[in-house]
Amino acid sequence: MNVQVPLTAQDFKSDVKPIWCPGCGDYAVLSAITKALAELDTPREKIAFISGIGCSSRIPAYTNLYGFHGVHGRALPIAAGVKLARPDLTVIVAGGDGDGLSIGGNHFLHACRRNVDMTYVIMDNEVYGMTKGQASPTTSPDWCKSKLTPEGTGISPVEPIRLALAAGANFIARGFAGNPAEVARLIVEGIAHPGFSFIQILSPCVTYRPEEREWKQAVHASETEPAQIMAEAMHRLAADDGFTTGVLFAGNRAPFMPARDVKTTIADIERKFAS
Amino acid sequence: MAAYSVSVALTGSGGAGSMTAGQILLDSASKAGFYGLMTRSMGPQIRGGEAAALVRISSTPISSLDDHYDLLIAFDWGNISRFAAELPLSTDSLILCDPAQGPVPDSIATYGARVAPLALKALSERVHGGRGNMIGLGAVAALIGLPIESVLHVLATQLGRKGEEVLAASTASVKVGAEAATLLPPMPKLPEGNPHGASRWNISGNEAAGLGALKGGIKFVAAYPITPATEVLEWLAPALEKTGGALIQAEDELASINMVIGGAFAGLPSLTATSGPGLSLMTESIGLAVASETPLVVVDVMRGGPSTGIPTKSEQSDLNIAVYGLHGDAPHLVVAPNSSTDCLAATQWSVYLAEALQSPAIVLSDQAMGQSRVIIDKPAESPYVADRLVADADIDGYQRYALTESGISPMAIPGTPGSNYVADGLEHNERGTPSSQASDHLAQLDKRARKLQNFDYGDNWADVEGDGEIAVITWGSVTGPVREALDRARAKGIKAKLISLRLILPALPERMDAALAGVNKVLVVEQSHSQQFNKFLRGHYDLPADVSVFSRPGPLPIRPGEILTRLAVWE
Numbered sequence: 001m002n003v004q005v006p007l008t009a010q011d012f013k014s015d016v017k018p019i020w021c022p023g024c025g026d027y028a029v030l031s032a033i034t035k036a037l038a039e040l041d042t043p044r045e046k047i048a049f050i051s052g053i054g055c056s057s058r059i060p061a062y063t064n065l066y067g068f069h070g071v072h073g074r075a076l077p078i079a080a081g082v083k084l085a086r087p088d089l090t091v092i093v094a095g096g097d098g099d100g101l102s103i104g105g106n107h108f109l110h111a112c113r114r115n116v117d118m119t120y121v122i123m124d125n126e127v128y129g130m131t132k133g134q135a136s137p138t139t140s141p142d143w144c145k146s147k148l149t150p151e152g153t154g155i156s157p158v159e160p161i162r163l164a165l166a167a168g169a170n171f172i173a174r175g176f177a178g179n180p181a182e183v184a185r186l187i188v189e190g191i192a193h194p195g196f197s198f199i200q201i202l203s204p205c206v207t208y209r210p211e212e213r214e215w216k217q218a219v220h221a222s223e224t225e226p227a228q229i230m231a232e233a234m235h236r237l238a239a240d241d242g243f244t245t246g247v248l249f250a251g252n253r254a255p256f257m258p259a260r261d262v263k264t265t266i267a268d269i270e271r272k273f274a275s
Numbered sequence: 276m277a278a279y280s281v282s283v284a285l286t287g288s289g290g291a292g293s294m295t296a297g298q299i300l301l302d303s304a305s306k307a308g309f310y311g312l313m314t315r316s317m318g319p320q321i322r323g324g325e326a327a328a329l330v331r332i333s334s335t336p337i338s339s340l341d342d343h344y345d346l347l348i349a350f351d352w353g354n355i356s357r358f359a360a361e362l363p364l365s366t367d368s369l370i371l372c373d374p375a376q377g378p379v380p381d382s383i384a385t386y387g388a389r390v391a392p393l394a395l396k397a398l399s400e401r402v403h404g405g406r407g408n409m410i411g412l413g414a415v416a417a418l419i420g421l422p423i424e425s426v427l428h429v430l431a432t433q434l435g436r437k438g439e440e441v442l443a444a445s446t447a448s449v450k451v452g453a454e455a456a457t458l459l460p461p462m463p464k465l466p467e468g469n470p471h472g473a474s475r476w477n478i479s480g481n482e483a484a485g486l487g488a489l490k491g492g493i494k495f496v497a498a499y500p501i502t503p504a505t506e507v508l509e510w511l512a513p514a515l516e517k518t519g520g521a522l523i524q525a526e527d528e529l530a531s532i533n534m535v536i537g538g539a540f541a542g543l544p545s546l547t548a549t550s551g552p553g554l555s556l557m558t559e560s561i562g563l564a565v566a567s568e569t570p571l572v573v574v575d576v577m578r579g580g581p582s583t584g585i586p587t588k589s590e591q592s593d594l595n596i597a598v599y600g601l602h603g604d605a606p607h608l609v610v611a612p613n614s615s616t617d618c619l620a621a622t623q624w625s626v627y628l629a630e631a632l633q634s635p636a637i638v639l640s641d642q643a644m645g646q647s648r649v650i651i652d653k654p655a656e657s658p659y660v661a662d663r664l665v666a667d668a669d670i671d672g673y674q675r676y677a678l679t680e681s682g683i684s685p686m687a688i689p690g691t692p693g694s695n696y697v698a699d700g701l702e703h704n705e706r707g708t709p710s711s712q713a714s715d716h717l718a719q720l721d722k723r724a725r726k727l728q729n730f731d732y733g734d735n736w737a738d739v740e741g742d743g744e745i746a747v748i749t750w751g752s753v754t755g756p757v758r759e760a761l762d763r764a765r766a767k768g769i770k771a772k773l774i775s776l777r778l779i780l781p782a783l784p785e786r787m788d789a790a791l792a793g794v795n796k797v798l799v800v801e802q803s804h805s806q807q808f809n810k811f812l813r814g815h816y817d818l819p820a821d822v823s824v825f826s827r828p829g830p831l832p833i834r835p836g837e838i839l840t841r842l843a844v845w846e
Contacts, residue, residue: 016708045692048541060697061709066689067697068540069709070533071563077497077530081537081545082689084523085495089541089689110526262519266489269514273486275305275477275650 025177025203032183054096056123073103091118112167125205133208170195222246280333287350292408297328307425308468325354339755342836404444413452420464480615480644481506491626492661497534504576528553542688589643590829608636609779613754627659669693682726743770760838782815804828
């Protein structure tokens with residue numbers, strides 16, 4: 001007889017070796033996600049882990065969940081398709097700032113407003129790592145280290161948390177890869193919260209943005225309970241320095257899920273064509 | 276009963292009611308026991324543009340327009356010149372128009388048809404609430420010999436819910452129109468209809484595609500509205516809702532195709548429908564479906580291209596993008612229905628193929644058959660339903676992309692314990708782990724090509740009809756006029772064979788060789804400017820040396836007589 005042994009974080013990891021650089025923040029995110037899943041105790045086969053393209057988007061292969069590593073920028077629609085087709089599955093989406101906020105930016109807006117029950121983790125390192133160091137949508141305008149934009153981008157960065165709030169995400173949090181225990185807790189809460197949960201994780205790129213190691217000094221935990229109404233969250237986030245970690249908004253919108261009742265047969269429907 | 280048909284064009288500005296009159300005319304013909312077809316030609320305006328309902332009524336099944344219209348009724352002449360080229364008339368044709376609308380415009384008068392006055396406006400004033408289009412409908416029905424009772428029956432069925440007043444006005448208008456027709460020049464009359472009970476269907480190609488999807492087992496649809504594919508979705512939305520499926524309106528076509536990939540990965544047979552611009556946006560992710568071996572169906576209802584092109588009118592010019600549009604070596608399925616009716620069977624078959632082969636299938640319909648409404652014999656039941664080869668639970672060392680002999684590998688559905696895997700658009704090894712090794716790439720390329728090439732497609736790959744040393748090779752909606760041209764050719768003693776290709780990809784050279792046995796002359800007929808189909812045939816098949824091509828872009832439909840002229844050269 002099988003004895004149910006509680007799963008550990010290690011049980012959610014595959015034997016595939018990550019392509020990430022030593023010191024990459026994404027290792028900690030992988031650990032945090034697997035730790036969160038072990039804590040949630042959801043059967044592995046009932047979780048679908050979806051991603052797009054980029055360094056961080058490689059993450060599903062490093063777990064032993066059902067996963068989909070799709071094309072650049074389209075992780076959210078694949079994930080929505082999975083959840084809408086199979087409401088019984090727990091759906092997690094992960095990727096980078098370029099994947100989710102530049103090429104996939106439109107899907108981000110609509111995923112927030114569609115509010116399908118899933119959890120989206122952006123590992124934000126403010127750079128395109130896989131293509132070797134170009135500015136991303138979250139890069140500050142005066143970052144001059146890319147050969148593509150040697151004078152800096154000169155344009156304001158996207159602010160993912162404020163964007164998510166404005167677009168209607170139902171749960172919004174920020175974590176820091178240097179604090180994986182907090183990240184794991186945020187992921188547990190995000191998965192448990194109904195609707196679209198968005199978690200920005202500041203995840204340093206030690207190769208192209210070594211200065212991001214300094215984030216460790218910049219981050220600070222939120223000192224307030226999560227805002228539950230949008231106006232309050234907006235007020236707070238207007239003054240936010242971009243380094244407040246914790247749950248920043250926890251709304252109560254009902255998730256979107258079409259009803260699935262069989263009311264009739266195809267034979268009945270096609271009878272209407274009889275002339 | 277000998278084949279007999281009559282073609283009627285009902286034209287006017289949007290709001291004049293030509294579409295309503297055409298629809299009721301077609302429904303009345305069905306009620307009276309005839310077959311029929313109605314296509315629509317419209318300008319781009321949402322309201323108030325030019326519009327024509329093009330109705331053909333026949334004693335035998337039809338899937339083509341005729342060479343010209345026997346009767347044209349103009350409710351007004353507004354903007355008629357914009358589509359006069361789509362309204363060919365002969366010198367025997369009759370034009371009905373209200374003298375109050377002014378003289379027949381040159382673009383129409385140039386056909387030299389007979390003209391008869393019908394004072395639509397004055398006659399409609401005789402009826403309380405009378406409408407010119409219903410007066411015209413009555414006159415048309417009487418002129419072509421369609422029993423007026425069938426028209427009145429359809430009116431009662433369709434307008435009953437609009438209230439007694441509306442019904443009474445329409446009924447009276449039709450009667451006044453029919454009475455007025457006694458003063459008009461006579462036309463040949465329809466023979467007696469063949470009443471049929473419930474054995475006939477009244478369906479559009481887009482509805483048929485939706486029904487085919489449903490019957491094939493589609494449970495999940497994500498799509499973005501686009502002309503002329505929207506009716507596929509509008510039909511499917513309530514149908515899925517009532518049968519336990521779901522249709523999602525996505526934010527764009529990029530989302531549509533990826534939601535469909537997600538739905539299919541999660542285990543549900545999934546589909547999207549679009550037109551050229553949407554297909555262009557989807558191509559990257561159709562490639563993802565190839566690489567990740569995710570089954571899905573994309574119905575492309577083609578319209579004039581490139582770019583925004585001519586959204587409301589038909590063309591067969593998405594063949595190239597459907598066949599060659601994916602980057603990399605990306606074998607996939609392309610299936611083309613060849614009539615409004617076949618939109619049902621071909622789409623249903625495509626669902627089956629996509630699921631059986633774990634491959635994307637592009638269904639190339641077009642505006643001409645998608646937005647045509649036909650009266651047909653009830654289609655035969657098709658055996659094809661989605662049946663995916665799925666993996667069992669707890670397979671030790673499960674390999675999603677295992678190199679099987681058929682090339683088809685069991686696919687684990689999320690929720691199946693112990694067979695977890697990550698689907699990937701990156702090249703991968705058998706297990707699914709990303710790999711850039713030459714050996715893995717070659718093995719997976721071979722596998723994906725093999726599964727399509729070795730599959731038994733049966734006789735659905737093409738409609739091969741007739742015999743002779745001449746063959747007409749065609750595809751899609753142009754098959755209708757080709758079929759009719761070949762019927763006429765046979766009546767003239769010209770023996771010729773039809774090969775209408777339904778399975779575009781993969782190409783099956785051995786089947787084509789067999790179909791071409793004994794053929795020494797080929798006429799290729801298609802509706803594109805650059806001979807896309809001819810070039811496709813040359814790239815994939817061995818044709819006889821003597822090949823002639825009749826290729827013309829949309830929106831002018833290809834007509835049977837034009838094909839017959841080209842065949843007669845070989846007489």
